[in-house]
Amino acid sequence: MIDFNDPKQVAKAIQYTNVNPDLTKKDLLVHVETCAKYEFDAAMVAPCFVALAKDVLKGTGVRVASTVNFPMANDTLEMKLAVVRMLAKEGADEFDFPPNPGLLLGGDVEGYARELTEMARAAHAEGMKIKAMLEFGYITDADLKAKAAQLACEAGIDWVKQSSGWGKGGCLATEEDVAILKANIKAPCRVKVSGKVNTREKMISLFKAGAELVGTSSGPEIISGTAGDIDAY
Secondary structure: OOOOOOOOHOOOOEEEOOOOOOHHHHHHHHHHHHHHHHOOOOOOOHHHHHHHHHOOOOOOOOOEEEEEOHHHOOOHHHHHHHHHHHHHOOOOEEEEEOOHHHHHHHHOHHHHHHHHHHHHHHHHHHHOOOEEEOOOOOOOEEEEEEHHHHHHHHOOOOOEOOOOOOOOOOOOOOHHHHHHHHOOOOOOEEEEEEEEOOHHHHHHHHHHHHHOOOOOOOOHHHHHHEEEEEEOO
16 A cells, blocks of 8 residues: 555545536646646546647646546447547547446346446557446445456456446445455456545545545645545545
8 A cells, every 4th residue: 555644655546536517728727737736646637628638747747537428327339439549549548437337237247248348448459548437326236346346357447446426326435345346356457436535534544445546636635634625526
């Protein structure tokens, strides 16, 4: 686990996130400049801002992350694959996406696994890392959570997340869910968390449970030891 007394190590475990629909270009520039200031692992931005973020962050060592079919999860696989190619063209280094939870909930394990496998293959072909947001706000049964994590790992997904932290499928990051993820994957697959991780104490507890990366809009507050907005991401 990282040394939480070292701000640089903490920053490198944070993907500072602002994907709000009402974000303006001016706000985006503030966001990515903050990422550069703190040297966060990545700036998580909406697809429409990937190219701009990439240009502003050039030479800083901060990567650009984005999303595919967020937060609904139910675009067709072909639509999702098309966005993967577009994100690569725009310069994204990685992306988070929600596999369609309705497939798994409805018993279509093969379809769910196929989506994960095809998305991982497409991402890696473009040189990008891929993170699967498993949306435990929908998948509430512990055995099914474990199955989702296992399928993602087997498909070649680089990181599994318990949730996007947004919308109906979003949920708070908990130690219990992190433990389920950790117990059902193997290297090189790893655990990222999102969902109201707005203090250093919360981040520490989740990392003790097995997480290694966090997506949050409270990055500066975590570094400073204060608390981020409880109503924010």
